[in-house]
Amino acid sequence: MKNTLRMTHQREVILDELGKATSHPTADSLYERVKKRLPRISLATVYRNLEILSEVGLIRKLEISGRQKRFDWDLEQHDHIYCVQCYRVDNIEIKRDHKFSLPTEHERGYEIKGCRVEFFGICPQCQKKNARSEKKKGAKKMACKPKSCKSGGGCKTGSLSERQREVLAALANCKKSCGSKDIAEVTSLEPKQISCQITALKKKGFVDSPERCKYEITQAGKKALA
Amino acid sequence: MKNTLRMTHQREVILDELGKATSHPTADSLYERVKKRLPRISLATVYRNLEILSEVGLIRKLEISGRQKRFDWDLEQHDHIYCVQCYRVDNIEIKRDHKFSLPTEHERGYEIKGCRVEFFGICPQCQKKNARSEKKKGAKKMACKPKSCKSGGGCKTGSLSERQREVLAALANCKKSCGSKDIAEVTSLEPKQISCQITALKKKGFVDSPERCKYEITQAGKKALA
DNA sequence: TTTTTTGCAAAGAATTTGCAGCGCG
DNA sequence: CGCGCTGCAAATTCTTTGCAAAAAA
Numbered sequence: 338m339k340n341t342l343r344m345t346h347q348r349e350v351i352l353d354e355l356g357k358a359t360s361h362p363t364a365d366s367l368y369e370r371v372k373k374r375l376p377r378i379s380l381a382t383v384y385r386n387l388e389i390l391s392e393v394g395l396i397r398k399l400e401i402s403g404r405q406k407r408f409d410w411d412l413e414q415h416d417h418i419y420c421v422q423c424y425r426v427d428n429i430e431i432k433r434d435h436k437f438s439l440p441t442e443h444e445r446g447y448e449i450k451g452c453r454v455e456f457f458g459i460c461p462q463c464q465k466k467n468a469r470s471e472k473k474k475g476a477k478k479m480a481c482k483p484k485s486c487k488s489g490g491g492c493k494t495g496s497l498s499e500r501q502r503e504v505l506a507a508l509a510n511c512k513k514s515c516g517s518k519d520i521a522e523v524t525s526l527e528p529k530q531i532s533c534q535i536t537a538l539k540k541k542g543f544v545d546s547p548e549r550c551k552y553e554i555t556q557a558g559k560k561a562l563a
Numbered sequence: 564m565k566n567t568l569r570m571t572h573q574r575e576v577i578l579d580e581l582g583k584a585t586s587h588p589t590a591d592s593l594y595e596r597v598k599k600r601l602p603r604i605s606l607a608t609v610y611r612n613l614e615i616l617s618e619v620g621l622i623r624k625l626e627i628s629g630r631q632k633r634f635d636w637d638l639e640q641h642d643h644i645y646c647v648q649c650y651r652v653d654n655i656e657i658k659r660d661h662k663f664s665l666p667t668e669h670e671r672g673y674e675i676k677g678c679r680v681e682f683f684g685i686c687p688q689c690q691k692k693n694a695r696s697e698k699k700k701g702a703k704k705m706a707c708k709p710k711s712c713k714s715g716g717g718c719k720t721g722s723l724s725e726r727q728r729e730v731l732a733a734l735a736n737c738k739k740s741c742g743s744k745d746i747a748e749v750t751s752l753e754p755k756q757i758s759c760q761i762t763a764l765k766k767k768g769f770v771d772s773p774e775r776c777k778y779e780i781t782q783a784g785k786k787a788l789a
Numbered sequence: 790t791t792t793t794t795t796g797c798a799a800a801g802a803a804t805t806t807g808c809a810g811c812g813c814g
Numbered sequence: 815c816g817c818g819c820t821g822c823a824a825a826t827t828c829t830t831t832g833c834a835a836a837a838a839a
Contacts, residue, residue: 343813343818363801380819384804386819400630405803418673427671445653446687447644455679462674569793569838591828605796610829612794631828 342393347371347378351386352395352410361399361407361417361426401426401455416453420460422467429456509554567723568619573597577612578621578636585645587625587633587652594653627652627681647687647691655682734780 353408354370355362362370391398397409401419407426419426431454440448459467580596581588583721588596594609617624623635627643630650637654644651657680685693 339812341818345813345819354825363803377821379806382820388805400627420673421676427673429671445644446690447646447653447682447683447684448685448690449644450647451684452680452682455681456673456675456680457677458673458675464672464674465643505833556630558659567793567839571838573795586798589828594811605798606797607797614830666831 342389347375348386348390349384350374350378351383352390355396355408355410358410363405363407365405367408367463399426416455418456418458420463422459422463425460425462427460449527505554568615573601574612574616577609578599581622581636584636589631589633591631593634599610625652639665642681644684646689647683648685648689651686651688653686670773679763695736695779706771731780733785 339541349482350371354367358370362388364384366381367387368378371378371383387396387398387406390396391408394412399409399410399417401406401407411428415428415430418424420430431470436520458536462484566666576597577593578764580593582601584593584596590610590613591606593613595605596607597604597609613622613624615631616622617634623638625633625643627633627645641654641656643652707739725745
């Protein structure tokens with residue numbers, strides 16, 4: 338029984354590509370880069386190695402923002418900022434004062450291992466994207482009280498909301514039917530919000546779904562857009 | 564077109580159960596509780612409602628620790644601490660000083676929306692569990708340099724490591740074949756670590772896998788344990 | 790009635806695993 | 815030449831979706 342870690346070629350390439358990356362790639366995007374150098378490598382290998390390398394301490398695994406894990410080649414203590422819209426992650430350096438190296442000590446009996454500070458916001462690119470579509474934040478849905486819910490706070494939308502119009506326009510520009518991810522890329526909306534709009538648009542007959550999770554604009558939709 | 568949020572019975576029960584919860588439940592565990600009151604409710608409904616309620620601002624969605632999302636009934640500004648072993652999440656209150664309401668300003672052009680502080684460590688229960696099994700941290704694998712990797716740092720294990728013994732013992736107590744999750748519950752190891760041990764144990768012929776992801780101890784395994 | 794919600798089943802994304810064979814040490 | 819590692823496919827886990835029926839307003 339040896340149980341010794343080996344430095345294989347794929348391992349080395351993964352490390353190297355991670356080192357070269359300026360951002361904090363996901364396993365998946367790292368896989369894409371590595372595949373250019375090692376076409377036969379499998380995604381599973383990338384996952385396995387990222388996991389192993391981070392256990393061993395050669396790289397850092399970031400568990401940020403509840404989405405895909407991201408990996409960081411830089412082991413030094415630093416914090417991150419991420420974009421709530423596109424989920425890119427950047428480094429920030431803030432001098433952490435002792436004051437929150439340990440909050441107080443009545444920490445519910447936890448044996449504290451560390452602390453992470455994350456800022457979030459909108460990255461430059463998304464800001465630009467949003468400016469382009471001129472409509473950063475659509476009206477949120479109305480709030481609603483647990484018990485009665487007869488609050489009169491209105492929440493009506495016209496027969497073709499701004500969001501719907503945007504999604505519809507995006508679909509009009511698609512040659513073929515496309516998924517909500519494709520739409521997300523050309524609008525300011527998140528995939529989740531898009532699917533709501535699509536549901537509404539389908540009801541109105543402006544959008545059709547030739548296949549699960551694929552949508553296209555109908556003739557009626559084109560007319561409505563005009 | 565109304566587009567008004569309705570307070571349905573299931574919505575109300577979900578909110579109520581979340582309010583009663585002392586921890587920060589996952590969608591899944593909340594579903595289990597709600598199901599006791601509304602046996603016909605579906606998991607999809609729970610997910611849908613948690614999403615909607617958090618959009619609307621009645622609850623808070625926590626994106627912590629890269630695992631399942633968790634939900635918080637308490638909307639007030641507070642931070643969290645979570646257990647790196649079992650992933651439970653508790654509240655903490657630290658007075659945040661202005662100093663990191665905005666780190667500096669050269670924040671790479673981000674339009675900053677907020678900041679989150681998370682502590683992590685080992686929760687009291689897991690500490691106890693670890694003490695019981697008397698072996699908090701097994702030897703981590705050896706480190707390994709990118710290029711050469713001929714560092715002699717040893718990392719050998721005997722023919723039946725402590726971990727393997729523990730897993731084997733857990734399997735011995737199982738009446739039927741069981742998955743790694745079941746084993747995780749009665750040992751101090753995480754599922755991921757367990758599967759490594761199982762792989763090793765299978766090679767030695769101490770464990771058999773009658774079905775994918777189901778394991779049981781063999782006669783040889785029982786003998787080895789003794 | 791009209792619009793929103795639900796339950797269900799099936800799809801989806803991200804990640805992990807079993808396995809047999811390859812290849813490093 | 816044995817153990818660790820890889821590729822591949824299939825499985826797992828968590829979450830979302832389409833749709834028709836049911837429930838609110």
